[in-house]
Amino acid sequence: MAEYQAIYKCRLCGEEYSGGRTGAAIAISETTKIAVDGVGIHGTRLHGTHNCDDGSCGLADFLGFRKVE
Template structure:
């Protein structure tokens, strides 16, 4: 079984970081599509196209949704 991890990248510091996960391919596809078109999803942990990021140096950056990374769990 696979999960789909949201990935974001901060514009200010360049850090890649994880957001919420989706437990099904259909949920991952739908919530990713909604984010791309700016549709506010009612699904728990649905990614937004932008998020605020607290950088290591204490600065606040704007992070962009990069997509969902498929992670296969060991059987």
């Protein structure tokens, strides 16, 4: 059974990183809710902060849920 992992990307350093995993139905509804309201029912957010490797603090964007086997 496939799972879906939340993916974020830092605007400052460009690093892509992952968040929590979920099933297909929640990934679809969560992405839709984020697009409309900026925050999902399960706590996934449109934006977050990122601690860059050089010590900087960047703004990260939610990109979507990537399918993982």
